[in-house]
Structures are given as C-alpha cells and as structure tokens.
Amino acid sequence: MAEGESIEIQPKTELELKDKAAEWLECAVCLQTCIHPAQLPCGHIFCFLCIKGIANQSKKCAMCRQEIPRDFIEHPNLLRMESIPETSSNYDGTYQWFYEGRNGWWRYDDRTSEDIEQAFEMKLNQFQILICGELYIIDLDAKVQYPKRDPCRKRSIKRDIRETPCKGVAGII
Amino acid sequence: MVNVSRRILVETKNLLREPPPGISATPDEDNCRYFHVIMAGPAGSPYEGGLFRLELFLPENYPLYPPSVRFLTKIYHPNIDKLGRICLDILKDQWSPALQIRTVLLSIQALLGSPNPDDPLANDVAKMWKNNEIEAIMRAKEWTQAYATDE
Numbered sequence: 001m002a003e004g005e006s007i008e009i010q011p012k013t014e015l016e017l018k019d020k021a022a023e024w025l026e027c028a029v030c031l032q033t034c035i036h037p038a039q040l041p042c043g044h045i046f047c048f049l050c051i052k053g054i055a056n057q058s059k060k061c062a063m064c065r066q067e068i069p070r071d072f073i074e075h076p077n078l079l080r081m082e083s084i085p086e087t088s089s090n091y092d093g094t095y096q097w098f099y100e101g102r103n104g105w106w107r108y109d110d111r112t113s114e115d116i117e118q119a120f121e122m123k124l125n126q127f128q129i130l131i132c133g134e135l136y137i138i139d140l141d142a143k144v145q146y147p148k149r150d151p152c153r154k155r156s157i158k159r160d161i162r163e164t165p166c167k168g169v170a171g172i173i
Numbered sequence: 174m175v176n177v178s179r180r181i182l183v184e185t186k187n188l189l190r191e192p193p194p195g196i197s198a199t200p201d202e203d204n205c206r207y208f209h210v211i212m213a214g215p216a217g218s219p220y221e222g223g224l225f226r227l228e229l230f231l232p233e234n235y236p237l238y239p240p241s242v243r244f245l246t247k248i249y250h251p252n253i254d255k256l257g258r259i260c261l262d263i264l265k266d267q268w269s270p271a272l273q274i275r276t277v278l279l280s281i282q283a284l285l286g287s288p289n290p291d292d293p294l295a296n297d298v299a300k301m302w303k304n305n306e307i308e309a310i311m312r313a314k315e316w317t318q319a320y321a322t323d324e
Contacts, residue, residue, distance in 0.1 A: 028271040029236060031183040054270060057237045062271035111179075130178045133237035133270070148233065 029054065029062055029133075035109050036172060038076045042066040048076055049109060049170055053133025078172065098166055099145055100156040107162075109170040116140075120159065181205060181231060184274050196278050198229065206231040210242075210278060214321065215286040219313035220248070223321030227257075227281070229274060239268035240277055249309075249316040251290040251299035259284070260294035 027034045029050035036048040044063040046054075054060070055068050097116040098105045108116065112131060116138055119127045126139040128148065135148045138157065146154045167173065185205065188198050195213035210227040214220025226245040232238045242264060244257035252260040263272060263280055293299030302309040 029180075031180045031273075050270075053237055058269070060269070062269045065269065130180075130234075133234055135233045 032111070035111055036170065037079045038072075039079055040066070040068060040072070040077070045079065048078060048172060049132050051076070052171070057133065073171075076172070093162060095159055096162045096164075098158050098160055098164065100158075101167065103167060105158070105164070105166045106171065107164075107166050107169045112170070116157075117159075178235070180236060188274060193275050193279050193282075196282060198274060198278060206235075208274065212278065212282055212285075214317060215282055218286045219310045220250075220285045220317050220321070223317035225285075225321050227278075229278070231274075236270040236272075239264050239272075240274060242277060242281065247316060247320040249298060249313040250285065251288050251293045251295055251302045251309075252284060254295045258294060260292060 025034045025037060025045070026032065027037075027045075027047045027050050029046050032047075034045060034047045037045050038048045038051055039045045040051065040061050042061050042064050044061050046062065050062075051068065052073055054062055055073050059068050060066065061068060093110065093113075095117060096110075097108045097113045099108060100106075107113070112129065115129055119138065120140055125141050126137055129136050129138055136145050137148050137151070138145050143157050144154045145157050146152070182205075185200050192198070195215070196210065198208045198210045201207040201209060208229040208231075210229050212225045212227060214223040214225065223246075225248060228243050228245055230241045232241065242259055244253055244259065246257075248257075254260075259281060261280060261284055263269075263277065288302060290299040290302035298309070301312070
C-alpha cells in the first residue's frame with residue numbers, strides 16, 4: 001500500500017516541478033506571466049511591451065542595467081512560447097480590441113484586450129491603462145486611445161472578432 | 174483590473190501578505206497609489222526602538238519611474254533632510270523597474286543602519302557626523318526618543 005502511495009505521489013511532484021519551471025517566465029517589470037517574451041542580449045527575459053517601455057525610458061535592462069541595443073524594438077529576439085491561458089476570468093477571447101496605426105489596424109496584446117473588454121462590459125465611458133509603461137486613456141464612447149500626457153496623439157480603436165485581418169499584435173508582425 | 178496597474182495590485186497583495194521585517198506599508202483607502210509606511214529603526218543603529226512614519230507615492234508611469242518616498246517623522250540622519258526627503262540613488266538615477274516597493278523600503282531601512290555623510294542631503298547633520306560622530310549618534314538617539322516613540 002505504501003508503495004502504491006509513493007507511485008501516486010510521483011507524477012504529482014513532477015507536475016509541481018513543471019509549474020516551478022514556468023515561473024521564470026514571470027516578467028520582473030509587470031510582475032505577471034510574460035506576454036510575447038523577448039530576450040535581451042544580456043539574457044534577461046521580459047514582455048516585449050515591457051522592454052519597449054524601458055527602451056523608451058532608461059534604455060537599460062531592468063535586471064542588470066546593460067544597455068538595450070537601439071534596434072532591439074525593430075528586431076526583437078522574441079521567444080516562441082505556447083500561449084498561456086489567462087486565469088481568474090471567463091474572457092474567452094472571441095472578441096478582441098484593435099488600434100489603428102499609421103499603416104492599418106493592429107491587435108492589442110491579449111492582456112490589454114482583456115482589460116478593454118472588461119471595461120466595455122462594465123459599460124465604462126473611458127478608463128486608464130498602462131501600455132509600454134505609458135498611461136493611456138481608452139475612450140470607449142469616442143472609440144479612441146491616447147497617452148494621458150499627450151491627448152493629441154489619438155488613435156482609433158475597434159472591437160472585432162479575433163480572426164479579423166490586421167498588421168500584427170502590439171507592434172509585432 | 175481596470176484603472177489600476179495590475180503590478181500595483183500584485184505588489185500590494187504581497188506587501189500585506191508578507192510584510193518585510195520591521196516595515197508595514199498600507200495602501201490609502203482612497204488612493205491605491207499612496208502608501209502609509211511605518212518603519213522600525215534597525216537594531217544596533219541610533220534609530221533602534223523608534224517607529225518612523227513615511228509616505229510613499231507611485232507616479233502614473235510607475236514602474237518606469239521610481240516611487241516618491243518621504244519621512245514624515247523627524248529624523249536626524251545625514252542623508253535625510255528637514256522635509257524628510259531621502260538621498261538614495263535608487264530613488265533617482267539608479268532606479269530600475271525591476272525594483273519594487275518592498276526593495277525600496279528595505280533599502281531605506283538599510284540606509285538608517287549605515288548613514289553616508291560623504292553624500293549628504295542635510296549638510297549640518299553630515300558635518301556633525303564627520304566632525305564628531307559620537308555627538309551625532311547621541312543626537313540621532315535623542316531625536317528617535319523625542320519624535321519616533323510614543324513615550
């Protein structure tokens with residue numbers, strides 16, 4: 001019986017180890033599971049959008065302060081990962097949110113899209129959200145987004161099904 | 174979570190669940206970016222036995238920009254001025270978005286344990302610290318007794 005028990009325990013421990021292994025994917029900037037993880041030349045991994053935020057500001061790796069190469073945002077070293085299902089919500093991702101860039105529509109990253117959808121369901125007129133470390137106003141009535149400190153930089157936004165053709169996701173083609 | 178950075182929520186939860194030793198940081202009821210902090214003076218320092226009140230504010234573009242932290246309790250320390258402003262590199266040019274409220278507060282607590290009169294903010298205090306350290310430490314203890322204890 002004791003032997004049977006130990007066999008039972010074994011796979012469970014393995015599962016726990018796998019969970020542990022997934023922890024390295026936590027981004028030290030947003031403190032959440034990395035979305036579109038990208039690896040800097042120093043080896044540290046963050047969300048692509050978090051690196052974009054740092055690259056616009058201190059231009060140094062948040063962990064080791066090594067300079068971020070100037071062309072990193074244009075040519076990021078993205079890690080191919082399976083998408084991680086979002087927990088703690090019943091958001092099914094059927095509808096996504098898109099923003100208009102200079103050359104067409106782009107899809108928001110899944111987490112931002114989920115936040116906008118949540119605000120949409122709460123029937124909020126507008127709300128604030130951090131994108132790339134910059135505070136944006138999402139105006140759901142006027143269907144625009146703009147940085148709070150620079151309201152002139154307005155971009156249209158829209159809600160559409162996930163499969164709608166677009167240029168890419170969050171600046172990544 | 175709408176209107177609040179998810180990171181602030183994560184940090185707040187962690188601070189309340191596992192407060193750093195000798196430090197409590199409580200978010201304001203009306204403003205989740207404003208924290209009421211109470212810090213115990215480190216053992217072996219002139220501030221031992223004192224409980225110091227601080228305020229911590231997270232700017233809109235936190236964590237790309239550092240939190241603002243200030244002592245509300247009067248303190249005699251070469252790197253903290255009359256207004257409670259703190260001279261600490263990680264609160265300025267050495268800030269990194271990988272630092273957190275927790276690490277900032279622990280660094281401030283460590284600064285209480287090792288004053289640095291060569292990089293002063295309160296010039297008179299730093300001068301005293303360099304010229305007559307025994308007297309300076311005595312004054313720091315007196316101020317702790319006078320302003321940072323209930324008695």
